[in-house]
Amino acid sequence: MSKFVVMFRHPAEMHVFENIYTDFLSLVERMPDIQRRQVVHLTGSPMGETPYYRVLELYFADEAAMRQALMSPAGQEAGGELERFGPDSILIWYGDEYEDDGGSNT
Numbered sequence: 001m002s003k004f005v006v007m008f009r010h011p012a013e014m015h016v017f018e019n020i021y022t023d024f025l026s027l028v029e030r031m032p033d034i035q036r037r038q039v040v041h042l043t044g045s046p047m048g049e050t051p052y053y054r055v056l057e058l059y060f061a062d063e064a065a066m067r068q069a070l071m072s073p074a075g076q077e078a079g080g081e082l083e084r085f086g087p088d089s090i091l092i093w094y095g096d097e098y099e100d101d102g103g104s105n106t
Contacts, residue, residue, distance in 0.1 A: 001035065002066045003059050006082070007091040010053045020084045021054070027078035028058065031069045035059045052091075059097065066094060 011017030028037070036059040042050045060066035069075050082090060 001059055001061065001097040002063045002094060003057055003097045004066055004070070004094045005058075005092065006056045007052045007093075008054045008056075008085065009051055009089050009091075011089070017053075017085070020081070024078060024081045024084075025056075027074060027081055028056070030074035031058075031078060032072055032074070033060055033065045033069050035061060063094075063096070 008017070008021070028034075038057040038059070040055040040057070042052050042055065044050060058066075058069075060069060070079065082092075
């Protein structure tokens with residue numbers, strides 16, 4: 001499974017951020033082949049305040065499906081919407097997701 005992640009820094013004006021985020025999310029929801037969507041509201045870190053406020057994770061079956069979704073008209077429109085958040089306000093990355101049931105390695 002492949003994951004596309006957008007990390008949002010703490011906004012200067014919360015109401016402005018939430019309006020832009022709502023518009024962005026409505027475009028993301030039109031993207032094809034999203035298997036799962038996860039939103040994390042960051043509340044802190046063991047080392048103090050985190051530089052990020054919110055994380056949006058989009059899951060796809062594989063990298064090819066992710067790339068196709070990002071290049072779709074809806075994906076391109078959502079990508080363009082990211083500019084509204086302002087410079088240095090987001091971090092974007094993607095990678096392969098691996099999960100296990102946890103437990104002992106022994």
